[in-house]
Amino acid sequence: MNKKWWHDKVAYQIYPKSFLDTNGDGIGDLKGIISKLDYLKELGIDIIWLSPIYKSPFIDQGYDISDYYSIAKEFGTMEDFDELLSEAKKRNMYIIMDLVINHCSDQHEWFRKALADPDGEYADYFYFREGKNGNPPSNYRSYFGGSCWEPVPGTDKYYLHMFAKEQPDLNWENPILRQKLFDMVNWWLEKGLAGFRIDAIMNIKKDLDFPDFGPDGPDGLSGCWRMIESVDGIGELLDDLKKNTFEKYEAFTVAEAFNLNKSELNKFIGENGYFSTIFDFSAQCLSDGKHGWYDSPDITFKKWRETIINSQLDVQKVGFEANIIENHDEPRGVSRFLPEYARNADGTKMLGTISVLLRGIPFIYQGQEIGMQNAIWKSVDEFNDINTIDQYYIARKAGLNDTDALAACSKMSRDNARTPMQWDSSKNAGFTNGTPWLKVNSNYKLINVDTQEKDSDSVLNYYKKLLSVRKSDEYIETFTYGEFIPAYENTETVMAYYRVFNNKRILVIANFGKDTATVPVEYSFKHIILSNKGRSSLPTTSISLESCEVLVLECDN
Template sequence: MQKKWWKESVVYQIYPRSFMDSNGDGIGDLPGIISKLDYLKTLGIDVIWLSPVYESPNDDNGYDISDYRSILKDFGTMADWELFLKEAHLRGIKLIMDLVVNHSSDEHAWFVESRSSKDNPKRDYYIWRPGKDGKEPNNWVSVFSGSAWKYDETTDEYFLHLFSSKQPDLNWESDKLKREIYDMMTWWLDKGIDGFRMDVVNFISKDTAYPDAPGEGGGYHWGGEYFMNGPRIHEFLHEMNREVLSKYDCMTVGEMPGVTPEEAVKYTSPESQEVDMVFQFEHMDLDSGNGKWDVRPWTLAALRENANKWQTSLQGKGWNSLYMNNHDQPRMVSRFGDDGRYRVESAKMLATYLHMQQGTPYIYQGEEIGMTNVQFPSIADYQDIEILNYYKEQIERGANEADLLKAIHIKGRDNARTPIQWDDTLHGGFTTGTPWLQVNPNYKDINAAQALADPQSIFHYYRQLIQLRKQHEVIVYGDFEMLAWEHGEIMAYKRTLGGQSLLAIMNFYGGTPEWTLPEPFVKGQAKLLIGNYPTEGETIASERIVLKPYEARVYLLA
C-alpha cells in the first residue's frame, strides 16, 4: 500500500453560497469563508473542497461556468480568492477546486463562438448534430428532465446538454478543446491549489454514433450506457493525468455516477494513472425505487452489502472516498439516522461508521453540527433547478402537490443547501440580510456556537474521529473485514494492520440489540478507542454486549 497525504486526510466540502455571508447580500462569499477558517482549523480537517466560485449565470448554482479563470462577483474577487488560499495554507489546510469540464455555461465565450456558425473554429468545442425526422438527434433525456438536446436556429442544429439547456456539453473529441482545458487546469495548479474534484467526469466520453436509448413507447429515455464510462474515458483521463496532474503533488477525486467497483479500480489504481479516488453513488440510491424521487426505505442489509463490496473490491487496488451527504444529497442524519430524539447519537454513529472505513472521509458543511433536512411548506420556498423542473413536470402530468413536496422534503438537493447555522441569532448568523435560501427553522437549537460550547457535541466528536486517523495508521491503511453479516440492527467491521486490530460496532436503530464480540477482542482486553455514549470502563468486560440506541463503539487491540 502506497502512503499518500490524500489518503491520510479528511476533506471538508464548502458550498460557498450557503457557508457564510460577509456583506449582508444574503449570499455566502469568500471573505465569509476566510472568517471561518479558524473554525475549520479547530475541527481539524486537512483539505477544503470548494464548490464552484467561478463566473457563472447561476442556472445551476455555479456548475454552469462562463469563465473558468474569473471569480463570480457574488463571492468576491480574485484577490479575495488568493487571500483565502493563502490563509488556508497558513493554517495547514489544503484546497481542491471543482473542475467542471463535462459542460460549460451557454454564456461561455467558447459557446458563443461555437453557435455563431458551422465553420467557426470553436464549432467542435461542443456537440452539434442535425435533427432527425424533424425531431431531436436522439431520444436521450436530460438529468434535469426533458430532452438532452436543444435546437439552435442560428445554424439549424441541436446541441447536447446532459444537464440544463444552459449547460451545453463540451466535446472531448476535439484536441483543441482538451488543450484549452489542460491549460486552464495548469493555470489553477500554478496558482497553488492542491487538486480537483471533477464534476461528472465519467460523462466526458460519448458514443459518437449517438444512438437512441432503449425504452418503451416514445418520449425521452436515459442514455447513460452511451456516455457513462464511455468508450474513450480512460484514454482521456490518462491523458489529463499525463499532461497536467502528474506534474504536481495534487489530489483528484472524480464524481462518477454509475461507476462499478471494477471500473473504479481501473480509474484509481496507481498503474492506471488517472484519478486518485472516485465518488460513487450506489449507497445514495439505496432508498430509491423507480428513480430518485420514488422514495423507498433503505435497509441495513443493503447498506452493509454495499459498504463491503466497495471496501473489499478496492482494497490493495485503488482507493475509496467516504461520504454520506454532499451538496447534491439530503442530510445524512435525516436520511440514515434519527433527526429527532436521537439526532446527536445517530449523527455520531454515522460519522463513526464512515470514518473508520478505508478511504478518504468527506465532511459536508453542517454535517459536523448535525444539521437536518428542511421541510419548506411551498414549492415557492425552493431554489434548486432539479427540484423546480421535477415539480413542474409532475404537476403537468396531474401529480398530487402534497405527494411531490413529501418526496422533495426527503430527497431534494436544497436540503443540503440551506445556510449554515452559526448561532441562534436571526438567520442563524449566516447573514445580516435576506438569505438567498431560507435558513432551516431549527437553527435556534442546532448551531455551531452551541456545538462549540458543548464538550459532548457532534462537533467535538468529529474532532476526536479526525485526531484518531492521525494517531492510528490502522484506520487509514488497515485491511477491512465485514462482520455481523446476519444482524438486523448492528453493523460491525474489523480493520487490521500489522499487529493491530480495530473493531467498529454501530447500532443503526433505536433499540438495544445484543452482539457477541469476536474472541480475540475479549481475551486481549481491547481498549475502547471512541464511543458516542459515556462509558464505564475502557476494556471489554464480557463477550456479550448490549448497545444503546444508535450507539457506536470502536475498540483497538494492539
Template structure:
C-alpha cells in the same frame, strides 16, 4: 502502495453560497471561508473542497462556468482567492476547487462564438448535430429532465446538454479544446491548489451512435446512460488529462464517477490510476421516508451495510475510496437514514462513526458536524433549483398529484443541504447581515456552532473526537493503510468492521437500531478509543450495545 500526501486527508466540503457572507449581499463568499479557517483547523480537517466559485450566470449554482479564469463577483475577487490559498497553507490546509469540464455555460465566450458561426472552430468545441425529421437527433433525456438537445435558432441543428440547457456539453473529441482545458487546469495548480474534485467527469466521452432508444417514460424520452457514462474510450481522455495536468503537480483529485467495478475501478484509482480517489455512492439511493423502507428500516440498514462492505472489499487492492454521508446534492443524512422519531445525538454520532473509519478518505459536508437538518417546503414555489422544477414537472406527467409530487421532492431534494450555515442564534443564524439568498432553517436557534463549540457533549465536539482519533499518530497508520474486515455481518442492524495491520487491530461497532443488542465478543479488549455513550457493557464473552451506540475498540493482535 506508494504513499501520498493526501492519503491521510480529512476533507471538509464547502458550498460557498451558503457558508458565510461577509459583505451583506446575502451570498456566501471567499472572505467568509477565510474568516472560518481557524474553525476548520480546530475541527481537524486538512483539506477543503470548495464548490464552484468561477464566473457563472448561476443557472446551476455555479456548475455552469462562463469564465474558468475569473472568480464570480458574488464570491469575491482573484485577490481573495489568492489570500485564501495562502492563509489555508499557513494552517497546513490544502484547497481543492470544483473542476467542471464536461460542460461550460452557454454564456462562455466559446459557446457565444459557436452560436454566431456554426462553421467556426468554436462550434466544434461543443456537440452539435443535425435534427431528424424536425425532431432532435435522438430521444435522450437530460439528467435533469426534458430533452438533452436544444435547437439552435431556426436551424435544423441542436446542441447536446446532459444537464440544463444553459450547460452545453463540451466536445472532448476535439484536441484543441482539450488542450485549452489542460492549460486552464495548470493555471490553477500553479497558483498552489492542492487539486480538484472533478465534476461529472464520467460523462465526457459519448457514444456517437445517436440512435433512438425505447422510451422509458411518458415523455417519450430515455435515460441513455450507457451512451454517456464511462463510455468505451473514456480512459484515453482521462489518462491524457492526468498526464498533462494532475501528475505534474502531485495533485489530489476526487472523481465524481459511479458504476465503477473490477478492472474499471482499478483504472480510475489504482497505483497509476486517472485519479487519486472516487466517491463511494453505495448509500446514496436510500431514503428512509420512502414507502419501501418506512416500516422496515433495519432491512434498509442491512442493504446499505452490504453495499458499503462490497465496495470496501472490492477496492482494497485498487486504491482509496472517498467516504461520505452528506454532500451538496443530497438531503441531510439524519433525515435520509434515521427514523424521524429516533434522530438524536446518539443516532447522529452513530452515523458519523460508522463511515468515518472505513478504508478511504472521510469527507464532512458543511453543517453535518452540527447536525443541520432538512427544511421541507410547503409549496413548490419555495424551491429555487431549476432541476427541482424539472423533476417536479416530470412527476406530474407520470401521474402523481401535486401533493404527492411535493412530498417526494421534500424527501429527495438536494436543496435541503444548501440552506445557509447555522453559526449562531443571532439574526439569520450569523450567516449574513443582509437578506439570505435562500431561506434559513428555522431550527437555527437550537442547532448552531455557537451553542455546541464549548459543549463537550455536543455533536460538534464528537466530530472533533473523530478527526483527532483518525489522525492520532498511534492509530493513523492502521486507519489509513490497514486492511478492512467485516464483522457481525449476519447481525441485523449492526454495521461493524475491523481495521488491522501487523501492529494494531481496531474494531468499529455500530448499532443502527433503536433496540439494545448483545453480541458475542471475545477478542481481548485493550482500550476503548471512542464511545458515543458514557458507558459500555463488556464481559469476557459479550458486548451489549445500547440503541444507536457506537464504539471504537482496540483489541489484541493475533
C-alpha cells in the same frame, strides 16, 4: 502501495454560497471562508473542497461556468482567493476546487462564438448536429428533464446538453479544445491549488453517432446516461487529462464517477489510476427511484450495511475511495440513513463514526459536523434547485397530488444540503445580516455551531474527538492503511467492522436498532478509544449496545 501525501487526510466540502456571508448580500463569500479557517483547523480538517466559485450565470449554482479564469463577483475577487490560498497554507491546509469540464455555460465566449458561426471553428468545441425529419438528432432525455438537444437559432441544427440547456456539452474529441482545458487546469495548479474535485467526468466520452435508445419514460425519451454507459474509450481521454495536468503537480483528485464497473476500479484509482480517488456513492444510490424521486425507495438498514461492506471489500484491493454521508447534491444524511428514532445527537454521532473510520478518505460536508438535517418545505416555490423543481413536475405528471409530490421533493431535494450554514441562534443562523438566498432551516436555534461549541457532549465536539482519533499518532496508520474486515453481519441491527494493521486491531461497532443489541466478544479488549455515550467499562464476554450507541475498541489481538 506507494504512500501519497493525501492518504491520511480528512477533507471538508464547502458550498460557498451557503457557508458565511460577510457583506450582507445574502450570499456566502470567500472572506467568510477565510474567517472560518481556524474553526476548520480545530475540527481536524486538512483539505478544503470548494464547490464552484468561477464566474457564472448560476443557472445550475455555478456548475455553468462562463469564465474558467475568473472568480464570480458574488464570492469576491481573485485577490480574495489568493488570500485564501495563503491563509490555508499557513495552517498546513490544502485547497481544492471543483473542475467542471464536461460542459460550460451558454454565456461562455466559446459558445457565443459557436452560435455566431454554427459551421465555424468554435462550433466544433461543442456537439452541433442536424436534426432528423424535423426532430432532434436523437431521443435523449437530459439529467434535468426534457430533450438533450436544443435548436441552434436560424439553422436546422441542434446542440447537445446533458444537463440544463444553458450548459452545452464540450467536445472532448477536439484536440484544440482539450489543450485549452489542460492549460486552464495547469494555470490553477501553478497558483498553488492542491487539486480538484472533478464533476460529471463520466459524461465526457460520447457515441458520436448518437443512436436512439428505447424509450424509458412516458415522454418517449431515453435517459442520456444510457448512451454514456454503452460507449467505450473514456480511458484514453482520462489518461490524456492526467498526464497533461495532475501528474505534473502530484495533485489530489477526487472524481464524481457514477455507474463505474468494479472491473474498472484499478484503472480509475489503482496505483497508476486516472485519479487519486473517487466518491463512493453506493449507499446514496439505494434511494434511486425507477422513474424519479416520487418512487424513491426507503433505505433499509440491512441493505445499507451490505452495500457499505461490499464497497469497502471491493475497493481495498485496489486503492482508496472517498467516503461521504452527504454532499451538495444529496439530502442530509441524518434524515436519509437514520430511522426517525435515531435522528438525534447519539444517532448522528453513530453515523459519523461508522463513516469516518472506514477505509478511504473521509469527506465531511458543511454542517454535517453539527448534525444538520433536512429542512421542512411548505411549497415548491421555496425551492431554488433546478433539479428539484423538475422532479416536482415529474411527480405531478405521474399522478401525484401537490402534497405527495412536495413530500417526495422534500425528502430528496439537493436544497436540503444548500440551506445556509447554522452558525448561531441569532437571526438567519448567523449566516448573513441580509436576506439569505435560500431559506434557513427552521431548526437553527436548536442545531448550531455556537451552542455546540459550549456543550462538551455535542455532536460538534464529538466530531473533533473522532477526527482526532483517526489522525492520532497511535492510530493514524491503522485507520489509513488498515484492512477493513466486516463483523457481526448476521445480526439484525448491528453495523461493525475491524480495522487491522500490523499488530493493531480496532473494532468499530454500532447499534442502529431501537432496542438494545447484544453480541459475543470475538477478541478481548484493552482500551475504549471512543464512545458516544460515555461508556467507561470494557466489555468482557459480550457487548451490549443501547439504541444508537457506537463504540471504538482496541483489541488485545
